Amino acid sequence: MTAVRPQPRPGVLNIQAYVPGKSSAPGVAKVFKLSSNETPLGPSPQAVAAYNAVGAHLEDYPDGSASELREAIGQAFGLDPDRIACGAGSDDLLNLLARAYLADGDEAIHTTHGFLVYPIATLGTGAKPIVAAEKNYTADVDAMLAAVTKKTKLVFLANPNNPTGTYIPFDEIKRLHKGLPPSVLLVLDAAYAEYVQRNDYESGIELVATSENVVMCRTFSKIHGLAALRLGWMYGPAHVVDAVNRIRGPFNVNAAAIAAGIAAIKDVAHQERSREHNGRWLAWLTQEIGKLGLKVTPSVANFVLIHFPEAKGHTAKDADAFLTARGLILRQVGAYKLPDALRMSVGTEEANRLVVAALKEFLGRAA
Numbered sequence: 001m002t003a004v005r006p007q008p009r010p011g012v013l014n015i016q017a018y019v020p021g022k023s024s025a026p027g028v029a030k031v032f033k034l035s036s037n038e039t040p041l042g043p044s045p046q047a048v049a050a051y052n053a054v055g056a057h058l059e060d061y062p063d064g065s066a067s068e069l070r071e072a073i074g075q076a077f078g079l080d081p082d083r084i085a086c087g088a089g090s091d092d093l094l095n096l097l098a099r100a101y102l103a104d105g106d107e108a109i110h111t112t113h114g115f116l117v118y119p120i121a122t123l124g125t126g127a128k129p130i131v132a133a134e135k136n137y138t139a140d141v142d143a144m145l146a147a148v149t150k151k152t153k154l155v156f157l158a159n160p161n162n163p164t165g166t167y168i169p170f171d172e173i174k175r176l177h178k179g180l181p182p183s184v185l186l187v188l189d190a191a192y193a194e195y196v197q198r199n200d201y202e203s204g205i206e207l208v209a210t211s212e213n214v215v216m217c218r219t220f221s222k223i224h225g226l227a228a229l230r231l232g233w234m235y236g237p238a239h240v241v242d243a244v245n246r247i248r249g250p251f252n253v254n255a256a257a258i259a260a261g262i263a264a265i266k267d268v269a270h271q272e273r274s275r276e277h278n279g280r281w282l283a284w285l286t287q288e289i290g291k292l293g294l295k296v297t298p299s300v301a302n303f304v305l306i307h308f309p310e311a312k313g314h315t316a317k318d319a320d321a322f323l324t325a326r327g328l329i330l331r332q333v334g335a336y337k338l339p340d341a342l343r344m345s346v347g348t349e350e351a352n353r354l355v356v357a358a359l360k361e362f363l364g365r366a367a
């Protein structure tokens with residue numbers, strides 16, 4: 001007989017806990033971590049200085065409304081700071097949006113290879129994640145719209161998506177929005193927006209500004225290099241920001257994150273350097289890995305998805321073991337329904353060249 005004990009709400013025990021990218025390779029002295037889409041350039045030196053200065057005042061609570069940070073973000077993007085909310089990473093905001101808008105029996109849509117936090121956040125509320133099929137590793141607006149039912153309350157879309165690196169143009173985003181009932185909240189997760197160099201891309205700002213049911217989430221973890229501090233922000237209609245403010249932790253963003261975030265968003269030159277480095281090496285990696293005979297999904301973000309054959313000795317798992325033994329840590333993406341692929345973050349020149357050389361050696365070996 002099972003003892004009576006507290007039970008989590010329905011859905012919680014169906015969650016497959018998020019497994020972060022590996023960060024070590026046993027027995028290897030020099031490790032290149034290319035498993036979590038972190039920037040190889042690190043944060044702005046000004047952000048590091050601002051972070052260090054906070055150390056003198058650790059006894060003080062942070063500003064619970066992160067006013068100065070919201071103003072700095074507002075200034076950088078030309079947005080009303082009152083329509084911005086900050087979170088402990090954009091993960092925090094994605095979870096808060098789920099908590100604010102989903103309840104038992106509701107449905108939230110995401111795409112086949114969508115970011116794993118979406119089903120986790122959905123199940124945590126007792127709602128049901130609904131998967132809309134992708135086409136060519138890319139979100140398919142028709143499939144997303146076909147998945148809408150009376151129970152749909154939320155649609156999560158990463159644009160560009162992780163781990164595929166693909167995106168859909170703004171016209172398609174607008175078509176998706178147009179096809180959704182006004183009661184459904186469209187969450188545009190633009191964690192990698194800064195890296196996109198395409199004329200038909202828009203992160204979502206314009207749609208948020210002109211509608212009542214769209215939110216855009218952004219992060220300081222990628223181009224700003226502040227992943228360790230956990231900092232993200234969202235821009236939304238006043239009523240959505242109000243709902244999130246009611247349920248978020250009163251001090252959900254810490255003082256060091258606020259200080260570093262303000263400095264980072266102002267250091268445009270550093271962001272530019274990161275964008276330039278990424279553009280150059282993303283193209284190089286796509287081309288060089290392609291030349292080895294491996295398929296690389298065209299990416300507009302700061303990582304590439306590399307597809308491996310099923311042949312024994314040459315699989316994604318074999319490649320992962322081979323690379324890890326050389327201190328090159330990529331990400332297995334089986335949890336994203338991509339068991340035959342590895343995701344590689346764009347790294348330093350040294351790391352990028354080492355991976356291509358190692359893959360060449362790996363493929364040249366007899367199985």
Ligand SMILES: Cc1ncc(COP(=O)(O)O)c(C=O)c1O
Nearest residue numbers: 089090091158162191219221232
């Ligand atoms: C698509 C997407 N959204 C959100 C996040 C979460 O970022 P944060 O570090 O701000 O929680 C990630 C992180 O990898 C991501 O890939």
